[in-house]
Amino acid sequence: MDEKLRRYVEGLFVDVPQNKSMIELKEEMIQNLKEKYEDLIQEGKTEEAAYNIAIAGIGDISELINDLDKTKEEAGNTDKQKSAMLTSVAVMLYILSIVPILLSLQSYHIFDGLIGFIVIITFATGILIYNGQIKQKYYRADDTMVEEFKEWQKKRADKTKARISISVALWSIIVALYFIISFSTFAWHISWTIFILGIAIEALINIFFIIKK
Amino acid sequence: MSITSDLLRGHTDTIILAGLFTGDSYGYEINKAIQQKTNGRYELKEATLYSAFRRLEEAGDISSYWGDETTGARRRYYTITETGRETYTRLMAEWKSAKAMIDSLIELEEKKNG
Secondary structure (H helix, E strand, C coil), X not given: CHHHHHHHHHHHCCCCCCCHHHHHHHHHHHHHHHHHXXXXXXXXXXHHHHHHHHHHCCXXXXXXXXXXXXXXXXXXXXXXHXXXXXXXXXXXXXXXXXXXXXXXXXXXXXXXXXXXXXXXXXXXXXXXXXXXXXXXXXXXXXXXXXXXXXXXXHHHHXXXXXXXXXXXXXXXXXXXXXXXXXXXXXXXXHHCCHHHHHHHHHHHHHHHHXXXX | CHHHHHHHHCCHHHHHHHHHHCCCEEHHHHHXXXXXXXXXXXXXXXXXXXXXXXXXXXXXXXXXXXXXXXXXXXXXXXXXXXXXXXXXXXXXXXXXXXXXXXXXXXXXXXXXXX
């Protein structure tokens, strides 16, 4: 009979997007209906009567579903817009990061130019990482294997994104350091080893991610 | 009876806030309490109940959390907030003054007719 109640409620939500608040409302309804049904059975009602009384007590839920639908849609859209904007700003900053270097080449203050370059790159990467953090978690629609898999997939994609952001930051900093050290010490014959150091750090980050898993 | 239920429906928020005033509760429990207090003459439709929960939550009068029942589905509990307590007090005062007003108006009418 629990299944019958669940099926009835699922039927009410059949045409609406399965977002978080909708799923929560559905679960809340099912739980409350089950308890009502069990109480009615305890009072001595037949299964059929208890089911009908429980269903009749729901009333017109369509208006509430419509309300939830609208509010969530708007919220989802603004999230997406925000995320797109943050990404655009980060990409723009990456492109602009070359400007201080170009300027410094003209004025022979190459060191200042490189500092500007690092600051901009760091900032842009920070935005990308932040953007990765605020992305919504995947919310399981039910307790099936498929849903579990989707959630896992989403989590993994998020992790990959965070790793890529860290990598970008690492290599930007290494390139910048390479130029700074080389131009300030003129030790070009040895300064390239910083890239080997970079590879080592990258490997350590990989190990860290694997252990964390 | 229809006047009664119309009147009651207008006070759904107050009824729910009153139900939560002394402790956290969830949908069915609140509705069951309403039924018991009215000797089975009144009970909220679930649609009305959930709409009220969402409205009150949006207004900051209540907040919700999922219980950690180990068996079966989880219950969604509601807690009244400080704002909610203030809202309850205000709504209660409004109802008392409205009740006094209606009483005096109706009684006056009856005397004239009598």
